[in-house]
Amino acid sequence: MKIKILCFLIFTSISFFGQNESRFLEDFIKKENKVTIKVNDGVYHITYYTHQIVETTFIPKNQSINKESHAVVLSPEKIKLVAHTSNNRTVVISDGISLDITHKPFQISYSDKQNNLITSEKRGFFTSKHNPLEFVKGNFPYEKTEKIEFNLTSDEILYGTGARALGMNRRGNRLPLYNRAHYGYEAHSELMNFTIPLVISSKKYILHFDNPSIGYLDLDSEKDNSLTYETISGRKTYHIIIGNSWEELIENYTNLTGKQPLPPRWTLGNFSSRFGYHSQQETENTIAKFKSAEIPVDAVILDLYWFGKGIQGTMGNLEVDKDSFPDMKEMVSRLKDKGVKTVLITEPFVLSTSKKWEEANKKQVLAKDTIGNSAKYDFYFGNTGIVDIYKKEGRDWFWNIYKEILGYGVKGLWGDLGEPEVLPSWVNFGEDKKADEIHNIYGHDWAKLIFEGYQKDFPTERPFILMRAGYSGSQRFGMIPWSGDVSRSWGGLQSQPEIALQMGMQGLGYMHSDLGGFAGANLDDNLYVRWLQYGVFQPIFRPHAQEDVASEPVFRSDFAKKHAKKAIELRYKMLPYNYNLAFENNQKGTPLMRPIFFEEDDKKLMTTSSTYLWGKDFLITPILKDSIKNTEVVFPKNANWFNFYFDEEKIEGGQTKTVKVKQKAIPTYVRGGVIIPLTKIVQTTDNYNGNYLELHYWFDDSVKESERTMYNDDGLTANAFENGAYELLEFEAEIEKKYLEIDLEAEFGKNWKSTEKEVVLVLHNINWKPKRVKVDSKRKRIDVANNTLKIPVKWNTEKELKIKISLK
Structure with a gap:
């Protein structure tokens, strides 16, 4: 340990720069997995959650500690720390992240167990004049802001900060942390619906700021190798998270902030969606067209016309407009019989012209103005108030509406405009929460309200919660995010892979786009087809758009319809593979994209x-x-x-x-030498049968051995894996001497009943005719056609199945 400490001191002695000369250490205390450091302008509290996750909170003088985290769910482990003080320096060593503390001028630096510098505070905490960015000036009426500044190395590439269209490297930008919709954006957008106070470095560390108040992240916009977090108020808390691989880094972050529950399998199917279906007849006729065209479909989404005939003036009704939908419950049931689930839109706004305004105002479930009345203000949809989900009365009132909606047989809920779309700074929530302190977590806490309602009243169901805004850790509430009102243009399409990849790295693995684009009347069939072909390989397959150009393939040209059908059919063939990706995301936080x-x-x-x-x-x-x-x-x-x-x-x-x-x-x-599970095309996931599999293998003699797994359960029941109601199939391929051997094995949860499987093993790139093919030592006659060999087998999953193919 002494040698390790000496090496650490020598290494880090060249790594410090940019200290605040006026700050100095006054006291240092280490107790178990916590370190307390008193400095002349406040106190640091440092907590080790694991060897690879450290939380640092600074409490300035004249401020008190705020322990409330909306992001963190992990409990700290018992971590062995060794502290050593020498002259002007104290080091704290762990098996993962270590601290190096310079006493005067004060500075904290973080390094890994190989003594590689992760990051260090530059000036650390300070307060200075607020310099607002012009395009959010009206949203940030503050003279001063609080800042925490860090050092960067010159070669770091930076990701994160939520959903933006900036290019993968976000370094060089000063970016607002203020959830705000950007209607009709294309290839560039500096501010969108999800702003997350998190930065990911190409050096494989995450710097997460655990404070939902509005502010900025400055990723070296002055080109002085600085990263600065800036906020109007709230916690001065940040997490340093490291990992030895990208997968481990994201797993550690989602251990801290929560894992995405496994969604129902139908979530991976095709959606019929537009803005919007005006009536029951239009809705059912649309689904009938899918059925007659034999285009698979699993859900239909009803936009705001289910509770009102017009776009403006009716938001907040949140009860069925019986003129347009005379028997909603029966309609939902008829659609369900066809394998189609119904999803309804909701918003947190209650217009003063809506049917529920009087009730909401009387029951005091709306946010307040500065003199204690229900806050009212104008926006595009009308004069409105917003539900106060920070009061028990507001949460209960809202959830009771959802219970009524779910009572129709509805299987999914859509929460729109949850940035919130418009929220003036003067609006007050709960007992003491200001609008700008909760603005960025309103969508997050709204999803939490729905998720916890399901747990209480529908504990065996997996919720589907489609949301346009959220925060760090929103994935743990089952949130399915989308990328907002993207332009229906090639520019709009160009930004989508970046947005989804970035958000997956930030824990929200189901980020997706309105396939085909949302905004504008651009009828471009080639764009539509290319967007849907991309959609096969994004987390959610949901064409959606303004109704001036149809989003559904059944209403498009023969060219578009033909290619869209092929894309959707492939999506359904990939259900076994995709569902396993969902399971990996649930278990480890690994993104699908x-x-x-x-x-x-x-x-x-x-x-x-x-x-x-x-x-x-x-x-x-x-x-x-x-x-x-x-x-x-x-x-x-x-x-x-x-x-x-x-x-x-x-x-x-x-x-x-x-x-x-x-x-x-x-x-x-596809990667050579591994087995990829596919299945038959079905018209709805209700007809999916996990007992039929196509196992595709692309022969590559350079891959001597590979192993893949596939998770399966009933696709519907909450916590199936945790309750042992699952099977885990294992596919192993090995090239040995004169044979290729494929082994199939299965493991079962304690509450899963095994069944026989019908398997077709499809071997690609077979440019010879095998002399022998044996299935469990019995010879099988097989023909090779077009370099492809198909071997149909019955597999009793209680036993291992061995298939041997001669290489010549």
């Missing part, structure tokens, strides 16, 4: 979003420009990649290659 540098940790790829990974084994390059004939694809090293649609094309990893673009699909490649 993953940046390519997850596979190849190369600085040249750190800003790439044009090619990405769908899970571990699909390599996707969306077509983001019109009528292009060729595009570049980045092929990560350590694997060979096969064209998913054209078996004859095999590309060696570790290169960027120009490939031809075809109309039928976007460039899609």
